[in-house]
Structure formats: C-alpha cells, structure tokens
Amino acid sequence: MSGSTRVVVVGGGFAGLETAFTVREHLGDGVDLALVVNGPDFLDRPNNLYVPFRRDPRLRVPLAEPAARRDITLHQSPLGATDCAANRIELADGSSIRYDYLVLATGAAMRPGEIPGLAEHAHTVWTEDHARTLGAALDRLAESARAGRSQRALFLVPPGNMCSAPLYDLVLLLEQWLRSEQVRDRVDLLLTTWEDRYLEAFGPDLHGSVRSEFATRGIEGVTAVEVDTVHPDRVAFTDGTSQQYDLLITFPPHVAACAFDGLPTDARGFLKTDPATSRVMGTENVFAPGDSGDFPVKLAYLALRQADAAADEIAWRIDPNARRARRELDFQVGASPLWNPGRVSVRVYMPRLFAAGRPSQSGIGGW
Numbered sequence: 469m470s471g472s473t474r475v476v477v478v479g480g481g482f483a484g485l486e487t488a489f490t491v492r493e494h495l496g497d498g499v500d501l502a503l504v505v506n507g508p509d510f511l512d513r514p515n516n517l518y519v520p521f522r523r524d525p526r527l528r529v530p531l532a533e534p535a536a537r538r539d540i541t542l543h544q545s546p547l548g549a550t551d552c553a554a555n556r557i558e559l560a561d562g563s564s565i566r567y568d569y570l571v572l573a574t575g576a577a578m579r580p581g582e583i584p585g586l587a588e589h590a591h592t593v594w595t596e597d598h599a600r601t602l603g604a605a606l607d608r609l610a611e612s613a614r615a616g617r618s619q620r621a622l623f624l625v626p627p628g629n630m631c632s633a634p635l636y637d638l639v640l641l642l643e644q645w646l647r648s649e650q651v652r653d654r655v656d657l658l659l660t661t662w663e664d665r666y667l668e669a670f671g672p673d674l675h676g677s678v679r680s681e682f683a684t685r686g687i688e689g690v691t692a693v694e695v696d697t698v699h700p701d702r703v704a705f706t707d708g709t710s711q712q713y714d715l716l717i718t719f720p721p722h723v724a725a726c727a728f729d730g731l732p733t734d735a736r737g738f739l740k741t742d743p744a745t746s747r748v749m750g751t752e753n754v755f756a757p758g759d760s761g762d763f764p765v766k767l768a769y770l771a772l773r774q775a776d777a778a779a780d781e782i783a784w785r786i787d788p789n790a791r792r793a794r795r796e797l798d799f800q801v802g803a804s805p806l807w808n809p810g811r812v813s814v815r816v817y818m819p820r821l822f823a824a825g826r827p828s829q830s831g832i833g834g835w
C-alpha cells in the first residue's frame with residue numbers, strides 16, 4: 469500500500485539511496501517513494517581508487533532489486549528541469565513527476581578545463597575508465613623504472629577541488645605498489661597542494677600526521693603552491709616555480725553535476741542549503757544532501773549523514789510521530805573519531821547495505 473504523500477529522490481548515489489531507504493524505514497508504507505536515476509547501478513566511487521592496482525573492489529550495485537524490495541518506483545531517465553512553483557520535475561525522456569518533497573542528490577562533477585593543460589596531461593580516477601587508464605600508465609611507469617630509467621610521479625591538488633583526501637590515499641597506495649613491484653628506489657613521489665597545510669579543509673590535526681607519514685615513506689610534499697599551467701612534462705605554478713613529471717595524477721576542480729534553474733546556488737553551481745537539514749535555502753520542501761549541496765567538503769560519509777538529516781526532517785514533517793530523535797551531525801572531518809570507521813564503511817559496507825535496500829544506520833548484521 470502506498471500513502472498519498474510523494475517523496476521524489478533524484479540521484480542513485482550515497483545521498484540519494486540513504487535518503488530514500490531512511491524515509492522508508494521511518495514511515496513504512498505511509499509514503500509514496502520514487503527514485504530518479506541516470507543509470508541502472510549505484511556506483512561506489514571511492515572504490516575507484518583500487519582499480520589502478522588491479523584489486524577487485526565492488527564498484528556497482530544494480531538498483532532494480534533493492535528499489536523493488538522497498539517499494540520504490542524507479543525512473544531511469546536523467547533529471548531535465550525542476551519546476552518548484554508547480555512541485556514538479558521533468559525528466560529527459562519527456563515524462564514529468566509531481567512531488568510533495570523533492571531530494572536533489574545528483575552529486576558533483578569534475579571540471580579540469582578550468583586549468584590550462586590539466587585535461588590533456590593529467591590522470592584521474594573519477595570514472596572506472598579513468599582508473600583503468602591510470603592502471604595502464606602505472607604499468608608503463610614501472611616498466612621504465614625496471615629498464616633503469618628514473619621516474620617521477622607528481623600528485624597535484626588544485627584549487628577548487630573539494631575532496632582531496634583520496635589523492636593522499638592514492639600516493640600512499642602507489643608507494644606501496646611500487647615497493648611490491650620492486651621499483652620504489654627508481655621512482656620519486658611528490659605531492660603538491662595549493663593548501664597551506666595538508667588536508668586543510670579537514671581541520672588542523674592531519675597536517676602533522678601526513679607530514680610524518682610522507683617522511684617515513686620518502687614522499688616529498690610541497691604546500692601553498694597554486695597551479696598555473698600544465699605542460700606535457702612539467703607543472704608551472706603561479707609563484708614562478710615548476711615541477712617536472714613523468715606521470716601526473718590529479719583530482720580536478722569540482723562543480724555541480726546538474727544545473728538547477730530557479731534554485732539558489734553558489735559560484736560552482738552547488739545548491740545553497742541549511743546545514744542542519746540539507747533543505748535548499750528559500751524553499752520549504754526541496755533538499756540537497758551530499759555533494760550537490762554547498763558544504764565545502766565533498767565526502768561520501770558526510771553525504772550519508774546529510775541524507776539522514778534530510779530524511780529525518782522529511783519524515784517528521786509527514787508524520788511527527790515517525791521521526792526518531794534528531795541525530796547529531798558530526799562534520800569535524802578528519803578530527804572526528806568516526807573518520808576511520810566512516811572510510812571503511814563507504815568502501816566495504818555501504819555497497820552491501822544498499823544491495824539489501826537498507827540505509828547506513830540500519831547496522832551491518834543480516835544483509
């Protein structure tokens with residue numbers, strides 16, 4: 469049985485699925501739920517990090533079965549336009565859906581074109597294809613090192629990127645892989661960042677940890693350098709310095725994945741939200757948890773917490789008796805004791821929970 473209040477969630481990523489499954493947990497069959505997706509699967513993007521190293525992470529979870537299990541109507545067509553005045557969205561296939569509550573969880577995209585030469589010369593791991601291409605480039609790097617040619621891999625954190633932490637993971641993973649390939653002594657590793665301190669957006673605590681880890685592993689680090697232009701064999705910085713490379717790896721600047729007509733956005737297209745509930749400013753019934761909102765750090769485990777807050781709020785508005793006690797939001801990224809379990813959870817547990825049609829808060833027993 470479906471209730472008459474309709475919640476429409478756009479985006480089948482961390483934030484969208486967490487919101488949909490949590491609303492269902494709160495309200496049971498007292499709500500009509502629809503999920504708009506632009507592909508058949510949930511993609512666990514954090515697991516792209518392991519693809520270049522030929523590990524076999526679980527990257528995709530088909531959505532049809534968990535959606536059916538939770539009585540969620542799946543619409544497979546990208547969002548076209550939002551008409552908030554009429555409480556309707558239009559999809560690219562020409563259909564339109566009425567909503568009482570709308571959740572815009574369409575995530576972020578990359579815009580490498582902001583930096584001259586970046587798209588042409590740098591590798592990234594944003595998509596599975598990018599990650600496989602990087603894997604092939606790493607093989608060539610190791611081959612050159614084995615043939616006796618010294619190599620230099622440069623990791624570049626540019627301004628405008630709001631999720632630099634995985635790049636730090638990647639340099640550590642590469643260092644470990646080069647040792648296993650027995651070519652570590654022939655490959656220099658360097659990470660440059662525009663931040664004054666490593667992982668600055670994540671609070672003050674991580675700089676010292678990164679510095680000592682880099683020192684232990686022989687990784688060079690340079691802070692407070694802003695890329696100007698990327699050339700085929702070197703990166704030029706705005707302070708006049710430059711760094712040579714044989715292989716360049718970066719996370720480009722972020723922008724919103726979709727344009728949202730008539731809704732308030734920041735300069736990068738992210739929806740302006742109330743941090744406590746992820747409600748879009750100036751609206752009563754539109755929410756933007758996860759990377760589509762304007763929170764300055766983009767991370768899956770934050771997306772999950774923002775989605776929980778949005779789902780709590782929506783459930784409470786529909787049925788004040790249904791909502792649990794308000795959950796405390798903990799956005800002290802890096803400094804929070806939840807940081808490490810959070811990282812494990814997005815890479816290992818979340819694909820399994822989503823496959824079972826369950827949100828993160830439902831625990832890991834009984835898949």
Ligand SMILES: Cc1cc2nc3c(=O)[nH]c(=O)nc-3n(C[C@H](O)[C@H](O)[C@H](O)COP(=O)(O)OP(=O)(O)OC[C@H]3O[C@@H](n4cnc5c(N)ncnc54)[C@H](O)[C@@H]3O)c2cc1C
Pocket residue numbers: 478479480481482483484504505506507510511513514515516517545546547548573574575576593594631634725726757758759760766767768769770771810811814
């Ligand atoms: C390599 C890498 C490693 C990472 N590692 C970590 C980590 O260890 N820990 C961590 O917490 N975070 C990590 N992150 C960040 C994390 O992946 C994101 O913060 C997270 O995916 C955000 O979730 P989201 O649901 O907001 O967006 P997404 O996961 O991007 O989901 C958005 C969904 O919306 C869909 N969509 C987009 N446009 C439309 C449209 N027009 N119509 C319909 N659907 C649409 C997309 O296809 C996607 O399914 C990593 C990111 C990368 C790239």
